[in-house]
Amino acid sequence: MLHEIGAASIDDLFAIIPEEYRLTRDLAIPRQMGESEIVEWFRNAAAKYTIRHTSFLGAGAYRHYRPVIIDSLVQRGEFLTSYTPYQAEITQGTLQAIFEFQTMIAELTGMDVANASMYDGSTGAAEAVMMAVRVTGRHRAVLASTVHPEYREVLATYTKHQGLPTTTIGYDDTTGRIDLAALEAAVTSETAAVLVQSPNFFGVIEDIPAIAAIAHKKGALLVVSIAEAISLGIVRPPVEADIVTMEAQSFGVALSYGGPYCGVIAAKEQYVRQMPGRLVGQTTDRNGYRGFVLTLSTREQHIRREKATSNICTNQALVALMATIFLTVYGKEGIRELAEHNLAKSEYTARVLSAGPGARLRFSGAPRFHEFVLHTDEDPAAWHRRLREEKIVGGLELDRWYPELKNATLWCTTEIVPREKIDIAARELAAVPVEA
């Protein structure tokens, strides 16, 4: 080929690179490995700590059972190795699947429309607030401190340079819900959006109707963030919200140490033209057959450039497909049954863990889904050590983000945690060494 295109050597093709910048040595990276060596390398990395353990960690990343067919289907090359469906005639498979995803998300959240995905729940929340700014033309935001701390950090990063001051509202110490009085006081006619999470970071379900009333009274939009999508199986959807942003990881997506996950934004119909991200719409072909296309792209960066609603291009399509398959597997009845199992497991865990003398539940004043905050007299570091002996990872220490919540830990029990492990955890928690 070189010869045919009239090049003497491959370096001719790189002659345009100024000599002084050409790399004349090998890159200092590991030598080329055989496939078997690569697999071995990652097996060893994975084996550094056993996975055959039980974890009570949640806090925005949830381990649910992943039906087998999800991976069987998303690994089909036709899905795995295609890209954004720019050419509708040969990407109808991806397009129809996204259309089905948009519909399912809308059905679950009680919104009219949903987009094709955002990076994750945290960026989704930030984009949702900026969307509210575009819709209202206002430039202030109010949010609850019970929104996932890392979501709040991301929001801060996004809003910092947009002249968008934000106010954070604390929580009621008995319910763990947002302090409504403080909220009422903070929302003004300047407020573009009120952002809350429900179930919130403590696992507590917020009083959405009351919050909506406060926001709407002042003409602000209510943005509800949902970090645990499975909750929608049993928890009333935030229908009073104007925009719902959600992390869909619980819908059949592996924990994978934090990503890739799948954010979504759903909203009331009238706000669709201010939505960020891709949207798939139904249409017909020249012969009158139904087909699907990417639509309303005048919102997007490749057309609108600096005036786009967002700079997002590559999204989380394959992960959204996983969620679509997951939701099809569980379906109307399954998603509720699954949510009920999570509720039951977590109720049981809360009961047995708080049974001992040295432990008590926080925020029991309001309903919750499958997470709860436990206060222990003993320093968590101490019982964490005991639990590890049993190959159990206990609840997450909250003082990392909430200094006022010393010795408080956030526990999550999904359907996959066996009762025996819960009982062992309770036993170990109660087993405070005498000298302590």
Add this chain to the structure above:
Amino acid sequence: MLHEIGAASIDDLFAIIPEEYRLTRDLAIPRQMGESEIVEWFRNAAAKYTIRHTSFLGAGAYRHYRPVIIDSLVQRGEFLTSYTPYQAEITQGTLQAIFEFQTMIAELTGMDVANASMYDGSTGAAEAVMMAVRVTGRHRAVLASTVHPEYREVLATYTKHQGLPTTTIGYDDTTGRIDLAALEAAVTSETAAVLVQSPNFFGVIEDIPAIAAIAHKKGALLVVSIAEAISLGIVRPPVEADIVTMEAQSFGVALSYGGPYCGVIAAKEQYVRQMPGRLVGQTTDRNGYRGFVLTLSTREQHIRREKATSNICTNQALVALMATIFLTVYGKEGIRELAEHNLAKSEYTARVLSAGPGARLRFSGAPRFHEFVLHTDEDPAAWHRRLREEKIVGGLELDRWYPELKNATLWCTTEIVPREKIDIAARELAAVPVEA
């Protein structure tokens, strides 16, 4: 639906079953499990003994690295969930792949044609001998005691009721090869087939040209069985044979505790109409396009019934597809390189294991592939225990089938056994307790 077909209850449809034989209770089997419980059950079974160990076991089942794309491709529903390509127009994928398999096997074995697969190497060997009987019209067989003992047992089962007496020939104590003098004496003008294995059960490569001369001199067919298909990458194919039967498990098929594997029969062109099993042939469609079909089916049970060449129907198609992909991945150069690595690993193992005072190689008088027989003064049971401590499974004790070979063990080292494990095995073998 019941109603529509005019049935009052589902039991109406089973009314034809005499009352006294109807099962009116639940079957006493485990209750219906959820998918997650099923996965857990098998995970626990698998975890009863760690697989992160090193094994020196071979003897007809070999652990080689399985390129990842094999499973990616054979799990495509179009391959996995179709059946025997009776309807050629909608099974061209399977048909062309089998045609490619037949070609690759013929190329590797040096035969003209190969079939679409047999159950495994043992039944393949038995069917090959019966094929020789049909070809020659003779009714006696001579085989080497160095053929895999379980292959010989299967052959005995198959021949028992066909009036087909067999004679078994011993091996030369220094080379481990078949005793040629004894063979010469045993082969007569009544002999339909001479069956040998190469590399044989001791890992030793038989002198095929010499054996062929003896067989052909008396008009018998030479049937060569190959249990380690990878050997064909570096070992001269048995071109003097009339029929080659092979176990193709080494071509990308998991050990899976003994099956499913993939037997094949390859032969000289003129014997094709006596072949058992399916054959795919090339032809054209009504528009002159190339296509593939099952052919020569007049040999088969569904046409010929009791006069068929074999009763085989379902074969090992998907496993043959694995082998086809494996051989495409390694290709012309790779299969040789892979075989060379196996040779090198086993040479090294033989050297370091036999280095100690208490151990020596048997049958070093003839070339071998990647297996060898080791004699230890110490009872294998003793050093086996020491190796287990190191998560190593040592060689296989041979006196189970060859009483004369006390304290002799059969070792196999494939490309996946790391040198450090070989060295540990050598160290442990040499570490004979003083009191011993």
Add this chain to the structure above:
Amino acid sequence: MSDVLTPEVPGTVPARKSRTLGKVRPHQTQNEALVFEKSSPGKKAYRLAQLDVPKVDAAALLGENVRTESAGLPELSEIEIIRHFTRLSTWNYAIDLGMYPLGSCTMKYNPRVNELVARIEGLAEAHPYRPDHLAQGQLDVVDLLQQCLLEITGMDAITLQPAAGAHGEFTGILLTRAWHESQGNPRRTILIPDSAHGTNPATAAICGYSVENLKSNGQGGIDLEALASAVNENTAALMLTNPSTIGVFENQIHKIAEILHAKGALLYMDGANMNALCGKTRPGDFGVDVMHLNLHKTFSTPHGGGGPGCGPVACKAFLEPFLPIPVLVKDANGEKRWNYDRPQSVGRVRAFFGNFGMFVRALAYILANGPDGLRQTTEDAVLNANYIRHKLQDLYDLPYKTASMHEVVFSDRKQAKSGVRTGDIAKRLIDYGFHPYTVSFPLIVQGALMIEPTESESREELDLFIDAMRQIAREVEENPQVVLDAPHSTRVSRLDETTAARKPILRWRKA
């Protein structure tokens, strides 16, 4: 227009050009060459791990036994291999694409969890000669599957060694023979109904028996008189498929057993159609002495384009001593192991222990169903078959009116009048998006259409199938040529099987 893509229309023989554009063909039906034709020297799709021991000189080690010229295997890059087999796969029809009513083959859904558990490293990477005490997990699988199958069949003992149904038949008849021998006389003949599957007579022959055909009665079942007069001291056994290959349950089964047993002959049951009985009745209860199962049919292990399968053989206690070696036993301490010390055994029918990977899949299926699930499955399979029968019997001839179980067999008598045979109808069915039913089997039905929907099909899919069959019946009346020229929608049209058999081309050769 010759360079616009225009798939051929029946009657017109298109120029090649009309189906390919220049050298290429649209991706869904890529003009995919043979892998050898795509090979070019030096391409690699593999990379071995670095060799951590000294290299060796193969020629020096192997002498004249070294391979001097490499086998003519193809050389491709990994992406070319992925594309080659992915494209080939798109030319296949499969259960995953639609209904596959291939009668007698029980093409039911293959749950993906089966594939997952079969690939769990600890199971997939276990060596068959791993010492028993390190293989307890594998033996648990064998043990539980055996227990489940014995309970389902109502038999006393079982072997999982046979690799497929025909292999099971072979094993079962060997047990029969061994028992007769133990009684002093192996006997000479095996009775086989003319409705039987080809593997039955083929098996009998391999076991050294002569085959005596039994003519079926008017209901397609066993003619008791004929049977009574056929059975004698030379009869080793009757090989009976129940439900029969026309999908009918032998309601005289107990009488049949009596007649045989009275003469010391055994009743062998071909269990290929066990999916019509699971949880509703048990062969062990209605007089069967020995039978085989097809795990790849009744218990959903995938058919994989022709295999692998698994054909366990279950028998009554008196045949147990003759089972192939080894058999699974439990020691006092509960540890499981293989027992090879079985003096009366018929020997081995296969190396190692059988298609273990299929045991895992079948067991996963049984656990996923449980007692209620297995019963439900059987009921749905029978209901679906009867639904199709009900919806098609006005347009297609039903040679046997007896109640259908899991499958229904029509004949092409009506369509034959217009010169259209079952094979043509089958090809036309392809255009309608279905895999054809089983063609011209069983032999007792002239031009048979053997339809087995299985429980997996929804009513919606059944209705589509029925709709297609009815329209084809209409086409046969109005425009038979369309049916005779079918399929019209496939990558290749009907293939020349005669030439293929007359001048066999069984492999590719470098031109």
Add this chain to the structure above:
Amino acid sequence: MSDVLTPEVPGTVPARKSRTLGKVRPHQTQNEALVFEKSSPGKKAYRLAQLDVPKVDAAALLGENVRTESAGLPELSEIEIIRHFTRLSTWNYAIDLGMYPLGSCTMKYNPRVNELVARIEGLAEAHPYRPDHLAQGQLDVVDLLQQCLLEITGMDAITLQPAAGAHGEFTGILLTRAWHESQGNPRRTILIPDSAHGTNPATAAICGYSVENLKSNGQGGIDLEALASAVNENTAALMLTNPSTIGVFENQIHKIAEILHAKGALLYMDGANMNALCGKTRPGDFGVDVMHLNLHKTFSTPHGGGGPGCGPVACKAFLEPFLPIPVLVKDANGEKRWNYDRPQSVGRVRAFFGNFGMFVRALAYILANGPDGLRQTTEDAVLNANYIRHKLQDLYDLPYKTASMHEVVFSDRKQAKSGVRTGDIAKRLIDYGFHPYTVSFPLIVQGALMIEPTESESREELDLFIDAMRQIAREVEENPQVVLDAPHSTRVSRLDETTAARKPILRWRKA
């Protein structure tokens, strides 16, 4: 004949009947309805594990917060789900089926080993809040990937947190801004060439900068005079794509860097085209201050129908203090952990640590290549692009004659004379079995055809593509209508995008 399957021929609008037979359509293009339309009440594809704790009364626990009516999710059996998505998948074109020369997107082969290692349980099931000392294996992956990417780019520090390229741009510009602020003034504008990808200006805007467009020079590169006069104390940075979106390397790059640095502005490099440079030259060496990478392009993590991706940002030491939290650090004892205590950090751009699953895949790719492999890959990619350029430049207009790197950009000037635009040629390419190139981008080329073959394509496939492009050029001369009506071979013909946007239907609703 209306009931024979006859796909439409351009010009003739077929009755629906002609593409479906009755209710059904041949399996490769099944008439697959929406999943909601296939739903029927009571069907189940799931079974939960038995609940081992007391059931609870949700209504009692949740009060008015309980969901009273279930979401309208579909109800199907497992086989119907498998078929639904399997059939849908057959309507997609993909790298696994053939060449996918979508310019700027680097559609290279996605090795399957990447998918395997990403699913190893210990990696796939790790919770992001697992304590660091239990996550050393995960941190090893992060650490080694960071080291490799730093060596490849020649930069000093890196974050893997961004989820895609645009997210990386956002992060990179935030670093720029934070640094300027630390210098006392965030500055006001970002310079962006008119050839840039849309995400560049969109990103600048989100970061609170105004965008100043730079007109490209005659070679499609940076006009140094224009740049010099544009850069001033208000200029925060120049966002430069190198090689540019027309596949040309900025050989003035060092001068560009000097001009910027002289005025205290930074050079941001959009690394989407890094696959043209790996192992041949390093941005860190030619003056780049901060850049992003697209692991899903350069390092083969699959595109998955639109994502997920991963957009690491690498920078020079002076920008390191501003990296998003947390950053990976090694303790004296060699134990790795996340450090959150970074006072100057721009903050977080995403929860947790980024798309870890993509880290695993990209690292697997890097290990599979090594130093020589990465260099080879770059050379092959550039060679392939130049081969296509050479073979097509006589028939297609080449607006910029500068040497091409990994992609070549033609214009439709010649074909436009016959009324055929780049979009039409793209659609016709589908009939020839290829995914089209990138259409009408970059904007500096009227009617651009942006072709990126990548290194994955064999010469054979390239020749097929070239052959197709040449034939289409001929068709434009002889029969433009055929091209204007393309594609002719797909399940749907051209879709009405105008109506789709005017009256958006973005979800299914029960009729």
